[in-house]
Amino acid sequence: MQSTLMLSLNYITKQFPGFQFDEFNEKTMLDWESPEIFIAETRNFLPVHMEKLGSFLSRDEIIRCLRFHSQKDRESFIVVHGLLRYFIGLYLDIHPSTVSLEYNRFGKPFLSGHYRSLFFNLSHSADISILAFDNKSSIGIDVEKIDPEIDFQSISKTFFTPKEYEYISPGEEGDLRRFYQLWTRKEALLKALGIGISQNLDIEVYRRKHQLRIEGHGLLKMRTGNYSLRTMTYLERYMITSATMGDSGEPVIHLMGSERPDYLLNLK
Numbered sequence: 001m002q003s004t005l006m007l008s009l010n011y012i013t014k015q016f017p018g019f020q021f022d023e024f025n026e027k028t029m030l031d032w033e034s035p036e037i038f039i040a041e042t043r044n045f046l047p048v049h050m051e052k053l054g055s056f057l058s059r060d061e062i063i064r065c066l067r068f069h070s071q072k073d074r075e076s077f078i079v080v081h082g083l084l085r086y087f088i089g090l091y092l093d094i095h096p097s098t099v100s101l102e103y104n105r106f107g108k109p110f111l112s113g114h115y116r117s118l119f120f121n122l123s124h125s126a127d128i129s130i131l132a133f134d135n136k137s138s139i140g141i142d143v144e145k146i147d148p149e150i151d152f153q154s155i156s157k158t159f160f161t162p163k164e165y166e167y168i169s170p171g172e173e174g175d176l177r178r179f180y181q182l183w184t185r186k187e188a189l190l191k192a193l194g195i196g197i198s199q200n201l202d203i204e205v206y207r208r209k210h211q212l213r214i215e216g217h218g219l220l221k222m223r224t225g226n227y228s229l230r231t232m233t234y235l236e237r238y239m240i241t242s243a244t245m246g247d248s249g250e251p252v253i254h255l256m257g258s259e260r261p262d263y264l265l266n267l268k
Contacts, residue, residue, distance in 0.1 A: 028254065032091060032118075035134040035244050035251040037141065039234065042072075042079050042127045045261060050075060052264045053082025056089075056096035080122050080129035083256075084109075086264065087131060091118055096267065108194045121191050128238055132251070140192030140243035142184040143234075152179040161204050177239070184241035185229050192227065192243035205229065 030036060045053070057065065057078070065077045085096035088111070092099070102112040111118060120133045125145045132141035153170040156179060160168065168178045185205035226246035234240055242251055 030090065032133070032135050034249045035132060035139055035242065036087075037133075037242060037251045037253045038083065038087065038131045038256060039240075039253065040079060040083060040129045040131075040256040040261075042075050042129060044256065045075070045079055049261050049264055050078055052267065053086070054078050056082045056085040056099075058097075058101070076124050076127075076129060080124045080131065083129065084120065084122055084131055086267075087133060088118065088120070091133070091135075104194055106195050108191065121188075123187075123191075125238065128234070130240060132242055134244060134248050136248050137245040138192050138194060139248070140188040140190065141240070142187035142191065143238055143240045144180055144184055144187075145238055146176065146180055146233075148176065150176075152176060155179075164204055177233075180239040181231050181241070184239050185231060185243075188241040188243040189227060189229060192245075 061081055065074050068074045068077060085099045088099045089096040100112045101109045103109050118133060118135050119138045120131065121139050121141045122131045123141050123143045124130065125143045128143050130141055130143045132139045156165050156168050156170060160182065164182055168175055168182065182205055186203060189205060190203065227243055228246060229241055229243050230251065231241040
């Protein structure tokens with residue numbers, strides 16, 4: 001069975017800090033009226049912070065974490081999933097360890113039970129973890145570290161449509177950034193839709209309108225609409241794109257960088 005989805009896409013590309021942002025700390029007031037995005041660097045979390053974030057994780061999440069072979073990957077997992085529970089706990093006014101999550105068949109997490117009014121997504125690459133929240137509609141986020149050594153020309157031929165490959169224009173100035181721009185757009189949009197990227201790479205994210213047909217059982221019925229894809233570079237080494245529905249407004253971006261996250265230790 002095929003479902004048909006009509007998308008109208010609005011592209012916004014800015015250099016960081018072109019978006020509204022602030023430094024997150026224990027005094028930050030979150031009104032949740034606009035999408036909230038949090039950017040965290042793993043290196044800013046000391047062992048005592050890692051221990052606290054790890055205490056928030058469920059048994060299944062701990063098992064998943066231990067499957068990673070490298071310490072760096074385990075730490076990234078703890079940061080992004082621990083912070084996810086921390087911020088959901090703030091929103092719901094519950095302890096992070098009591099947050100109950102479920103996963104759809106594409107692996108996207110969502111709140112279980114009657115706590116489904118908050119939509120969220122997460123991503124991490126290298127030393128950066130990023131979380132996005134929206135209490136109005138589904139949201140998607142993707143971050144990728146820009147690797148100048150990546151064979152993006154071969155990847156582009158394999159995973160992008162001919163029109164997208166033409167947009168990237170390999171060999172011309174700015175081609176690497178255009179590659180990461182499209183890759184993060186595609187990831188963020190498909191994550192907002194709650195579907196997997198591996199089966200749906202043919203969705204095009206360089207033009208304004210797109211019709212997507214996907215095998216499913218009405219999965220996309222309620223997701224037809226206008227989506228804004230906001231792309232920015234961070235630290236000149238990362239490309240980030242968020243995907244929100246048209247009525248969600250401009251995201252507020254919070255940096256978790258220069259100040260140690262000691263406020264986590266206040267949770268008992």
